[in-house]
Amino acid sequence: MRFGVGRAGLAAVVLAAVAGCGAGVAPGPEGAAGPVTASTAPAAVRVGLPSAELQGRWWSWAASEPSATNPVADEDGSACGRNQPQDVWFLAGTFGGQVARACEVPSGRPLLAPVVNSFGDPEDCAAFMTSAKGTVLLDGKAVEPESYPGDSIVVQALEGNPVTGEAGRFAATGCGLWVQLPPLAPGAHSLKIRGSAGDFSTGVDYALTVVAGR
Template sequence: MCGRNQPPDVWFLAGTNGGRAVRACEIPNGRPIAVPVINSVGDAQSCAAFMGSAQGTVALDGKPVKPETYAGDSIMVEGVQGNRVTGEEGRFTATGCGLWVQLPSLAPGAHSLKIHGQSDDFSVDVDYVLTVATALA
Protein backbone atom coordinates (compact mmCIF):
# COMPACT_ATOMS: atom_id res chain seq x y z
CA MET A 1 0.00 0.00 0.00
CA CYS A 2 2.95 2.38 0.38
CA GLY A 3 3.06 2.95 -3.38
CA ARG A 4 -0.55 4.07 -3.82
CA ASN A 5 -1.08 7.52 -5.41
CA GLN A 6 2.58 8.59 -5.13
CA PRO A 7 3.67 11.68 -7.11
CA PRO A 8 6.74 11.28 -9.36
CA ASP A 9 9.06 13.66 -7.46
CA VAL A 10 8.80 12.61 -3.78
CA TRP A 11 7.77 9.52 -1.81
CA PHE A 12 5.28 10.17 0.98
CA LEU A 13 5.06 7.88 3.99
CA ALA A 14 1.82 7.95 5.94
CA GLY A 15 1.30 8.96 9.53
CA THR A 16 -1.35 7.33 11.67
CA ASN A 17 -4.60 8.33 13.31
CA GLY A 18 -2.78 7.81 16.61
CA GLY A 19 -1.22 4.84 18.29
CA ARG A 20 1.46 2.39 17.23
CA ALA A 21 2.17 0.95 13.78
CA VAL A 22 4.88 -1.17 12.18
CA ARG A 23 5.13 -0.93 8.41
CA ALA A 24 7.33 -2.26 5.61
CA CYS A 25 7.60 -0.30 2.37
CA GLU A 26 9.50 -0.56 -0.88
CA ILE A 27 10.67 2.76 -2.30
CA PRO A 28 12.07 3.43 -5.78
CA ASN A 29 15.72 4.39 -5.98
CA GLY A 30 16.45 8.11 -6.25
CA ARG A 31 13.23 9.35 -4.63
CA PRO A 32 13.39 11.78 -1.66
CA ILE A 33 11.03 10.94 1.23
CA ALA A 34 8.58 13.08 3.21
CA VAL A 35 6.84 11.82 6.35
CA PRO A 36 4.81 13.45 9.13
CA VAL A 37 6.08 13.04 12.68
CA ILE A 38 2.81 14.38 14.04
CA ASN A 39 0.31 16.57 12.22
CA SER A 40 -3.21 17.92 12.22
CA VAL A 41 -5.76 19.54 9.93
CA GLY A 42 -8.37 22.03 11.10
CA ASP A 43 -8.71 25.77 11.42
CA ALA A 44 -5.99 28.24 12.43
CA GLN A 45 -7.00 28.18 16.12
CA SER A 46 -7.00 24.38 16.41
CA CYS A 47 -3.61 24.21 14.69
CA ALA A 48 -2.16 26.81 17.07
CA ALA A 49 -3.39 24.79 20.05
CA PHE A 50 -2.07 21.54 18.54
CA MET A 51 1.37 23.03 17.83
CA GLY A 52 1.59 24.46 21.36
CA SER A 53 2.55 21.04 22.70
CA ALA A 54 3.70 19.23 19.52
CA GLN A 55 7.01 17.42 19.84
CA GLY A 56 8.66 14.49 18.14
CA THR A 57 11.74 12.40 17.53
CA VAL A 58 12.89 10.62 14.40
CA ALA A 59 15.76 8.18 13.88
CA LEU A 60 16.97 6.95 10.49
CA ASP A 61 19.19 3.89 10.78
CA GLY A 62 19.70 4.78 14.45
CA LYS A 63 20.78 8.38 13.79
CA PRO A 64 18.58 11.31 14.89
CA VAL A 65 16.87 13.47 12.27
CA LYS A 66 15.51 16.88 13.25
CA PRO A 67 11.87 17.46 12.27
CA GLU A 68 10.78 20.68 10.57
CA THR A 69 7.93 22.74 12.05
CA TYR A 70 4.95 23.81 9.96
CA ALA A 71 2.91 26.03 12.28
CA GLY A 72 -0.09 26.45 10.00
CA ASP A 73 -0.36 26.56 6.23
CA SER A 74 -3.50 26.88 4.13
CA ILE A 75 -4.06 23.62 2.26
CA MET A 76 -6.65 22.27 -0.17
CA VAL A 77 -8.25 19.07 1.08
CA GLU A 78 -10.19 16.48 -0.89
CA GLY A 79 -12.38 14.86 1.77
CA VAL A 80 -13.77 11.47 0.81
CA GLN A 81 -16.89 9.85 2.20
CA GLY A 82 -16.23 8.73 5.76
CA ASN A 83 -13.36 11.23 6.19
CA ARG A 84 -12.14 10.52 9.74
CA VAL A 85 -9.92 13.61 9.95
CA THR A 86 -12.39 16.47 9.54
CA GLY A 87 -15.65 14.70 8.76
CA GLU A 88 -16.11 16.91 5.68
CA GLU A 89 -16.54 15.61 2.15
CA GLY A 90 -15.57 17.27 -1.12
CA ARG A 91 -12.93 19.97 -1.73
CA PHE A 92 -12.35 22.54 0.99
CA THR A 93 -9.61 24.74 2.39
CA ALA A 94 -8.21 24.01 5.84
CA THR A 95 -5.12 24.73 7.91
CA GLY A 96 -2.46 22.03 8.05
CA CYS A 97 0.20 21.98 10.75
CA GLY A 98 2.70 19.63 12.31
CA LEU A 99 6.22 18.33 12.45
CA TRP A 100 7.58 16.74 9.28
CA VAL A 101 10.81 15.13 8.12
CA GLN A 102 12.13 15.40 4.59
CA LEU A 103 14.89 12.96 3.70
CA PRO A 104 17.09 12.92 0.61
CA SER A 105 16.94 9.75 -1.46
CA LEU A 106 18.40 6.83 0.47
CA ALA A 107 21.02 4.36 -0.70
CA PRO A 108 19.67 1.11 -2.10
CA GLY A 109 19.01 -1.56 0.52
CA ALA A 110 17.26 -1.82 3.88
CA HIS A 111 16.73 1.12 6.26
CA SER A 112 15.02 1.64 9.59
CA LEU A 113 12.92 4.76 10.25
CA LYS A 114 11.50 5.24 13.76
CA ILE A 115 9.04 8.05 14.45
CA HIS A 116 7.52 9.24 17.72
CA GLY A 117 5.29 12.30 17.94
CA GLN A 118 3.01 13.73 20.59
CA SER A 119 0.68 16.69 21.14
CA ASP A 120 -1.25 16.70 24.41
CA ASP A 121 -2.92 13.28 24.68
CA PHE A 122 -2.51 12.40 20.96
CA SER A 123 0.57 10.31 20.17
CA VAL A 124 2.03 8.47 17.20
CA ASP A 125 4.69 5.73 17.13
CA VAL A 126 5.61 4.29 13.74
CA ASP A 127 8.46 1.95 12.88
CA TYR A 128 9.16 1.69 9.16
CA VAL A 129 11.32 -0.94 7.51
CA LEU A 130 12.17 0.70 4.20
CA THR A 131 13.68 -1.16 1.26
CA VAL A 132 15.08 1.09 -1.43
CA ALA A 133 15.20 -0.56 -4.85
CA THR A 134 18.55 -1.12 -6.52
CA ALA A 135 19.36 1.45 -9.19
CA LEU A 136 18.67 0.35 -12.74
CA ALA A 137 21.76 -0.18 -14.90
Protein backbone atom coordinates in the same frame (compact mmCIF):
# COMPACT_ATOMS: atom_id res chain seq x y z
CA MET B 1 -5.92 10.17 14.95
CA ARG B 2 -8.54 12.42 16.49
CA PHE B 3 -10.85 14.26 14.15
CA GLY B 4 -14.10 16.05 13.68
CA VAL B 5 -14.26 17.77 10.32
CA GLY B 6 -16.82 19.93 8.60
CA ARG B 7 -16.26 22.34 5.73
CA ALA B 8 -17.55 25.19 7.86
CA GLY B 9 -15.39 25.57 10.93
CA LEU B 10 -12.99 22.63 10.71
CA ALA B 11 -12.12 21.12 14.06
CA ALA B 12 -8.57 19.91 14.64
CA VAL B 13 -7.73 16.72 12.83
CA VAL B 14 -4.73 15.04 14.33
CA LEU B 15 -2.50 12.61 12.52
CA ALA B 16 0.96 11.43 13.23
CA ALA B 17 2.80 9.90 10.40
CA VAL B 18 5.84 9.16 8.53
CA ALA B 19 4.63 9.95 4.19
CA GLY B 20 0.97 13.36 -0.48
CA CYS B 21 -1.20 13.71 -3.14
CA GLY B 22 -0.16 12.66 -6.64
CA ALA B 23 -1.99 15.30 -8.64
CA GLY B 24 -0.67 18.31 -10.44
CA VAL B 25 2.54 19.30 -8.67
CA ALA B 26 5.86 19.81 -10.38
CA PRO B 27 8.91 17.81 -9.29
CA GLY B 28 11.45 19.38 -6.97
CA PRO B 29 14.43 21.33 -8.25
CA GLU B 30 17.28 19.59 -9.95
CA GLY B 31 20.49 19.17 -8.04
CA ALA B 32 18.85 17.90 -4.83
CA ALA B 33 21.00 16.16 -2.26
CA GLY B 34 22.18 12.68 -3.15
CA PRO B 35 21.40 9.35 -1.47
CA VAL B 36 21.56 9.28 2.33
CA THR B 37 23.08 6.47 4.36
CA ALA B 38 23.32 5.95 8.11
CA SER B 39 26.79 7.46 8.13
CA THR B 40 25.94 10.54 6.04
CA ALA B 41 22.49 11.57 7.30
CA PRO B 42 22.71 15.10 8.72
CA ALA B 43 20.87 16.27 11.83
CA ALA B 44 18.33 18.13 9.71
CA VAL B 45 17.59 17.87 6.00
CA ARG B 46 15.53 20.11 3.73
CA VAL B 47 14.38 18.60 0.46
CA GLY B 48 12.93 21.91 -0.68
CA LEU B 49 9.19 21.27 -0.99
CA PRO B 50 7.43 24.36 0.43
CA SER B 51 5.59 23.58 3.66
CA ALA B 52 2.14 24.63 2.43
CA GLU B 53 2.50 22.46 -0.68
CA LEU B 54 3.86 19.55 1.33
CA GLN B 55 0.99 19.65 3.81
CA GLY B 56 -1.77 20.11 1.23
CA ARG B 57 -0.46 17.28 -0.91
CA TRP B 58 0.06 14.94 2.02
CA TRP B 59 -3.42 15.46 3.48
CA SER B 60 -4.96 14.99 0.03
CA TRP B 61 -2.96 11.78 -0.39
CA ALA B 62 -3.99 10.51 3.04
CA ALA B 63 -7.65 11.28 2.21
CA SER B 64 -7.52 9.53 -1.19
CA GLU B 65 -8.23 5.98 0.02
CA PRO B 66 -11.07 4.24 1.89
CA SER B 67 -10.43 2.57 5.24
CA ALA B 68 -9.54 -0.84 3.79
CA THR B 69 -6.60 0.53 1.78
CA ASN B 70 -5.85 3.77 3.62
CA PRO B 71 -2.13 4.23 4.39
CA VAL B 72 -2.87 5.73 7.83
CA ALA B 73 -4.92 2.66 8.83
CA ASP B 74 -2.27 0.31 7.39
CA GLU B 75 -1.10 -2.31 9.91
CA ASP B 76 1.86 -3.81 8.07
CA GLY B 77 2.94 -1.60 5.14
CA SER B 78 0.81 -3.25 2.45
CA ALA B 79 -0.78 0.14 1.60
CA CYS B 80 2.51 2.07 1.38
CA GLY B 81 2.43 2.42 -2.38
CA ARG B 82 -1.19 3.57 -2.76
CA ASN B 83 -1.53 6.66 -5.01
CA GLN B 84 2.09 7.75 -4.61
CA PRO B 85 3.17 10.73 -6.77
CA GLN B 86 6.09 10.51 -9.18
CA ASP B 87 8.36 13.13 -7.61
CA VAL B 88 8.29 12.24 -3.89
CA TRP B 89 7.31 9.35 -1.62
CA PHE B 90 4.92 9.93 1.28
CA LEU B 91 4.78 7.82 4.41
CA ALA B 92 1.84 7.66 6.82
CA GLY B 93 1.46 7.35 10.56
CA THR B 94 -1.46 6.03 12.58
CA PHE B 95 -4.78 7.12 14.01
CA GLY B 96 -3.13 6.72 17.41
CA GLY B 97 -0.89 4.02 18.82
CA GLN B 98 2.13 2.33 17.30
CA VAL B 99 2.64 -0.01 14.34
CA ALA B 100 5.50 -1.58 12.38
CA ARG B 101 5.47 -1.46 8.56
CA ALA B 102 7.67 -2.88 5.84
CA CYS B 103 7.71 -0.86 2.60
CA GLU B 104 9.51 -0.89 -0.72
CA VAL B 105 10.47 2.56 -2.01
CA PRO B 106 11.72 3.32 -5.54
CA SER B 107 15.23 4.74 -5.66
CA GLY B 108 15.60 8.44 -6.36
CA ARG B 109 12.51 9.51 -4.41
CA PRO B 110 12.72 12.01 -1.53
CA LEU B 111 10.78 10.89 1.55
CA LEU B 112 8.27 13.25 3.19
CA ALA B 113 6.59 12.39 6.47
CA PRO B 114 4.68 14.06 9.28
CA VAL B 115 5.87 13.30 12.79
CA VAL B 116 2.68 14.69 14.32
CA ASN B 117 0.30 16.98 12.43
CA SER B 118 -3.11 18.59 12.33
CA PHE B 119 -5.39 20.74 10.25
CA GLY B 120 -8.30 22.99 11.17
CA ASP B 121 -8.54 26.73 11.64
CA PRO B 122 -5.65 28.98 12.76
CA GLU B 123 -6.73 28.77 16.41
CA ASP B 124 -6.75 24.96 16.26
CA CYS B 125 -3.19 24.94 14.96
CA ALA B 126 -1.96 27.48 17.52
CA ALA B 127 -3.28 25.29 20.34
CA PHE B 128 -1.98 22.09 18.73
CA MET B 129 1.56 23.39 18.29
CA THR B 130 1.96 24.37 21.95
CA SER B 131 2.42 20.70 22.88
CA ALA B 132 3.55 19.10 19.60
CA LYS B 133 6.79 17.16 19.93
CA GLY B 134 8.49 14.23 18.31
CA THR B 135 11.63 12.35 17.35
CA VAL B 136 12.91 10.76 14.14
CA LEU B 137 15.67 8.17 13.80
CA LEU B 138 17.04 7.21 10.39
CA ASP B 139 19.25 4.13 10.61
CA GLY B 140 19.77 4.92 14.28
CA LYS B 141 20.75 8.53 13.66
CA ALA B 142 18.61 11.45 14.85
CA VAL B 143 16.97 13.72 12.28
CA GLU B 144 15.55 16.98 13.60
CA PRO B 145 11.91 17.53 12.53
CA GLU B 146 10.89 20.81 10.90
CA SER B 147 8.16 22.84 12.61
CA TYR B 148 5.36 24.26 10.44
CA PRO B 149 3.21 26.40 12.79
CA GLY B 150 0.46 27.14 10.27
CA ASP B 151 0.03 27.22 6.48
CA SER B 152 -3.01 27.82 4.29
CA ILE B 153 -3.60 24.54 2.50
CA VAL B 154 -6.13 22.98 0.12
CA VAL B 155 -7.26 19.40 0.75
CA GLN B 156 -8.93 17.18 -1.85
CA ALA B 157 -10.72 14.23 -0.24
CA LEU B 158 -12.49 11.24 -1.75
CA GLU B 159 -15.74 9.67 -0.58
CA GLY B 160 -15.40 7.07 2.16
CA ASN B 161 -11.97 8.10 3.43
CA PRO B 162 -11.37 7.81 7.20
CA VAL B 163 -9.16 10.90 7.40
CA THR B 164 -11.59 13.77 6.78
CA GLY B 165 -14.81 11.79 6.97
CA GLU B 166 -16.23 13.50 3.88
CA ALA B 167 -15.48 14.09 0.22
CA GLY B 168 -14.73 17.37 -1.49
CA ARG B 169 -12.20 20.14 -1.84
CA PHE B 170 -11.76 22.63 0.98
CA ALA B 171 -9.31 25.10 2.49
CA ALA B 172 -7.84 24.82 5.97
CA THR B 173 -4.79 25.66 8.07
CA GLY B 174 -2.21 22.88 8.28
CA CYS B 175 0.46 22.56 10.95
CA GLY B 176 2.76 20.08 12.65
CA LEU B 177 6.23 18.61 12.82
CA TRP B 178 7.54 17.13 9.58
CA VAL B 179 10.63 15.47 8.18
CA GLN B 180 11.93 15.74 4.61
CA LEU B 181 14.66 13.34 3.54
CA PRO B 182 16.53 13.26 0.22
CA PRO B 183 16.61 9.94 -1.67
CA LEU B 184 18.05 7.09 0.36
CA ALA B 185 20.74 4.79 -0.98
CA PRO B 186 19.48 1.46 -2.37
CA GLY B 187 19.13 -1.23 0.26
CA ALA B 188 17.60 -1.60 3.71
CA HIS B 189 16.91 1.33 6.04
CA SER B 190 15.22 1.82 9.38
CA LEU B 191 13.04 4.86 10.03
CA LYS B 192 11.47 5.30 13.46
CA ILE B 193 9.05 8.13 14.13
CA ARG B 194 7.42 9.10 17.41
CA GLY B 195 5.09 12.08 17.83
CA SER B 196 2.62 13.50 20.31
CA ALA B 197 0.44 16.53 20.98
CA GLY B 198 -1.69 16.83 24.08
CA ASP B 199 -3.12 13.38 24.89
CA PHE B 200 -2.59 12.05 21.35
CA SER B 201 0.49 9.95 20.58
CA THR B 202 1.61 7.87 17.64
CA GLY B 203 4.56 5.95 16.35
CA VAL B 204 5.70 3.96 13.33
CA ASP B 205 8.71 1.73 12.86
CA TYR B 206 9.40 1.57 9.14
CA ALA B 207 11.57 -1.13 7.59
CA LEU B 208 12.28 0.50 4.23
CA THR B 209 13.82 -1.26 1.25
CA VAL B 210 14.96 1.16 -1.45
CA VAL B 211 14.84 -0.63 -4.79
CA ALA B 212 17.14 0.55 -7.59
CA GLY B 213 15.77 0.89 -11.09
CA ARG B 214 12.14 1.39 -10.11
